[in-house]
Amino acid sequence: MSLPEYADVYNNFDPAALEAEILDGRLDSGLNVCHEICDKWASDPQKVALYYEKDGGGEGKLTFAELRDASARFANYLKSQGIGKGDRVAGLLPRTPELLIVIAGALRAGAVYQPLFTAFGSGAIEYRLERAGTRLVVTDPQNFPKLNDVKGCPPAMCVSASEAGADVADFYATLDEQSAEFEPVQIKGSDPFLQMFTSGTVGKAKGVAVPARALMAFYVYMKYAIDLREDDRYWNVADPGWAYGLYYAVVGPLLMGHATHFNPGAFTPESTYDMIRKYKITNLAAAPTAYRLLKANDHVLPEGENLGLRVASSAGEPLNPEVVNWIKNRHFCPVKDHYGQTETGMTCCNFHGLSHPLREGSMGYSSPGHRVVALSEQNEEVGEGEIGQLAVDVKSSPLFHFDGYTWGEKDPFVNGYYLTGDMVICHGDGSYSFSGRDDDIITTAGYRVGPADVESTLLEHAAVAESGVVAKPDEKRGSIIKAYVVIKSDQATSDDDSLRDELQELVRRRLSTHAFPREIEFVDELPKTPSGKIQRFVLRNRAKDEVEA
Numbered sequence: 425m426s427l428p429e430y431a432d433v434y435n436n437f438d439p440a441a442l443e444a445e446i447l448d449g450r451l452d453s454g455l456n457v458c459h460e461i462c463d464k465w466a467s468d469p470q471k472v473a474l475y476y477e478k479d480g481g482g483e484g485k486l487t488f489a490e491l492r493d494a495s496a497r498f499a500n501y502l503k504s505q506g507i508g509k510g511d512r513v514a515g516l517l518p519r520t521p522e523l524l525i526v527i528a529g530a531l532r533a534g535a536v537y538q539p540l541f542t543a544f545g546s547g548a549i550e551y552r553l554e555r556a557g558t559r560l561v562v563t564d565p566q567n568f569p570k571l572n573d574v575k576g577c578p579p580a581m582c583v584s585a586s587e588a589g590a591d592v593a594d595f596y597a598t599l600d601e602q603s604a605e606f607e608p609v610q611i612k613g614s615d616p617f618l619q620m621f622t623s624g625t626v627g628k629a630k631g632v633a634v635p636a637r638a639l640m641a642f643y644v645y646m647k648y649a650i651d652l653r654e655d656d657r658y659w660n661v662a663d664p665g666w667a668y669g670l671y672y673a674v675v676g677p678l679l680m681g682h683a684t685h686f687n688p689g690a691f692t693p694e695s696t697y698d699m700i701r702k703y704k705i706t707n708l709a710a711a712p713t714a715y716r717l718l719k720a721n722d723h724v725l726p727e728g729e730n731l732g733l734r735v736a737s738s739a740g741e742p743l744n745p746e747v748v749n750w751i752k753n754r755h756f757c758p759v760k761d762h763y764g765q766t767e768t769g770m771t772c773c774n775f776h777g778l779s780h781p782l783r784e785g786s787m788g789y790s791s792p793g794h795r796v797v798a799l800s801e802q803n804e805e806v807g808e809g810e811i812g813q814l815a816v817d818v819k820s821s822p823l824f825h826f827d828g829y830t831w832g833e834k835d836p837f838v839n840g841y842y843l844t845g846d847m848v849i850c851h852g853d854g855s856y857s858f859s860g861r862d863d864d865i866i867t868t869a870g871y872r873v874g875p876a877d878v879e880s881t882l883l884e885h886a887a888v889a890e891s892g893v894v895a896k897p898d899e900k901r902g903s904i905i906k907a908y909v910v911i912k913s914d915q916a917t918s919d920d921d922s923l924r925d926e927l928q929e930l931v932r933r934r935l936s937t938h939a940f941p942r943e944i945e946f947v948d949e950l951p952k953t954p955s956g957k958i959q960r961f962v963l964r965n966r967a968k969d970e971v972e973a
C-alpha cells in the first residue's frame with residue numbers, strides 16, 4: 425500500500441472537514457468527550473476498549489459498552505457530590521480498568537480529569553491538588569496512605585477501600601449504588617477536559633489545562649504519526665500519569681474507536697517483550713529511555729526472534745540514531761521520532777502514515793494543522809543550517825490549542841509565536857533536529873554544542889547504556905563539555921582511563937573535535953524526572969559544584 429505524500433496532506437489540510445468528520449462539527453455547539461471516546465463506539469457490545477494484564481497474570485478486557493455504563497455510574501456519583509462541569513477530578517491509579525472508568529466518568533460529567541502519577545510522593549501530590557483545587561481523588565490501597573500526608577486533601581475514593589483500611593468511599597461499592605444512565609454534559613471546544621502538569625524537567629511543574637478542541641490534534645497525531653490502523657494491536661507503554669500516556673495511550677486511540685493496552689508494574693525488558701508476544705502488539709509507542717533500556721539489555725531478546733512489530737514510535741526526549749538502528753536490526757521495524765510538549769501535544773514528527781524523506785537524527789516535520797519554525801534571538805525565522813528556538817506560528821496553526829499556563833507562569837508567546845524553549849537545527853526542507861533545551865545548550869570556546877548530538881555519539885560505543893552531557897565552567901574556555909556516563913551492567917571495566925580515551929576519541933572522530941567531552945565521569949545512574957527524562961540541570965549544578973569545591 426502506498427502512503428499519501430506528506431506535502432499533499434499538509435498543504436491541503438482542512439480543519440473544518442476534519443471537525444465534521446470526527447466530531448460532527450460540534451466544537452462550537454457543544455460536545456462531550458466521553459461520548460467521543462466511548463459512547464460512540466459502544467453499540468457493538470463486543471467492541472473492546474481496553475486489554476489489560478491483570479496483576480499476577482491473566483488477560484482482562486473492558487468493552488466500550490462496559491466503559492459507558494461504569495462511567496455513567498461514576499458520573500452519577502460525582503453529581504451526587506455536587507461535582508460537575510469544570511471541576512477537577514484526580515486519578516492516582518496504576519494502569520487498571522478503574523483508571524479508564526475514572527477518566528471517562530469525569531469527562532462524562534463535564535469535569536476535568538487530572539492525572540497523578542503513581543510514583544509521586546505526598547509533596548508532589550499536594551502541590552498539584554492544591555494548585556488545581558481538586559474536588560475528588562480516586563486511588564487504590566497502594567497509594568492511599570500517601571494522601572494522609574497531603575495537607576488540605578480533598579475527599580478521596582478508594583478501590584478496595586476495606587483492604588486499604590480506609591474510611592472513605594469504596595469505588596465499586598459506590599458505583600453499584602448508582603444508575604448506569606447519565607446524560608453526558610456538553611462542553612465547548614474551548615473548555616478544558618484535562619488538567620495537566622508539565623514534567624518538571626527544568627523546574628517546578630507548570631499547570632496546563634487542555635481544551636476539548638485538542639481532540640483534533642490528538643486525532644491527527646494518531647492517524648498520521650502513529651499510523652494507527654484498524655488491524656493494529658496498539659500499545660503505548662507511557663503511563664497515563666503524564667501527557668504522552670494520557671493523550672495517546674488513552675484519549676487518542678479511544679477517540680478512533682480503537683482498543684488500547686495497559687500493562688501493570690514497572691518497565692522491564694522481560695515484561696515488555698512478554699506483553700508484546702502475548703497481545704501480538706503490532707504498533708508500539710514508548711519513550712526513548714524505554715528503547716535505550718531494551719537496547720542495553722539486548723541479551724533478553726532471543727537472537728532472530730521476530731516479535732511482529734509493524735511500527736514503533738518514540739517521544740519525549742531525543743531518539744538516538746544508534747537506537748533506531750538497533751530496533752531496525754533486532755525488531756525488523758522502523759522507529760520514528762516525534763516531538764511534542766504537554767502544552768501543545770505533538771507538533772513535529774516523522775510520520776509513519778505519510779511518505780516523506782527521512783533524515784537521520786531528525787524529529788521530522790510540522791504536523792498537519794501546525795506550522796513550526798526556528799527563531800533567532802531576535803525572534804526572526806532562521807534558514808537552512810541555522811540553530812534557533814523551536815516555535816509554533818500560531819496564526820498558521822489551526823490545531824494549536826495551548827491557551828497559556830493555568831497559574832500565570834512566564835508568558836511563552838512573542839509576536840504571534842509560541843516559544844517552546846527548545847533549540848533545534850533548521851534543515852530548510854521543513855524538517856528539524858533537536859539540539860537541546862535552551863538552558864542545556866553548551867557554549868565552549870565560542871562554539872555552541874547541543875548535548876543531544878554528543879549523547880547520541882557516546883551511545884555508539886558498545887559499553888555505554890546512556891549519558892548526560894552538560895557544560896562545566898572552565899576559566900580558559902568559558903565552559904568545557906562534561907559527560908556523565910552509565911556503563912551497561914555486563915560491560916563493567918576495571919580500566920576506566922582507557923574507556924575514557926576511547927569515548928573521547930569516538931566523539932572526536934564521529935562528531936567533531938570541538939564537541940568532545942574533556943571530562944568523563946562514570947556514574948551508576950542519571951538524575952531523572954519521575955517520567956524518566958534526564959535532568960541535565962542537576963548534572964550542570966553538580967559540575968558547577970565540582971569547580972567550586
Ligand code: ATP
Nearest residue numbers: 622623624625626740741742762763764765766858
Ligand atoms: P518542564 O516543562 O516542566 O521543564 P518538560 O518540558 O520535560 O518539563 P514535557 O511537556 O513532558 O515537560 O516535555 C516536553 C519537552 O520534552 C520538550 O519541550 C522537549 O524538551 C522534550 N522532547 C519531547 N519530545 C522530544 C523529542 N522527540 N526529541 C527531543 N526532545 C523532546
Ligand code: MG
Nearest residue numbers: 622623765845
Ligand atoms: Mg517544558
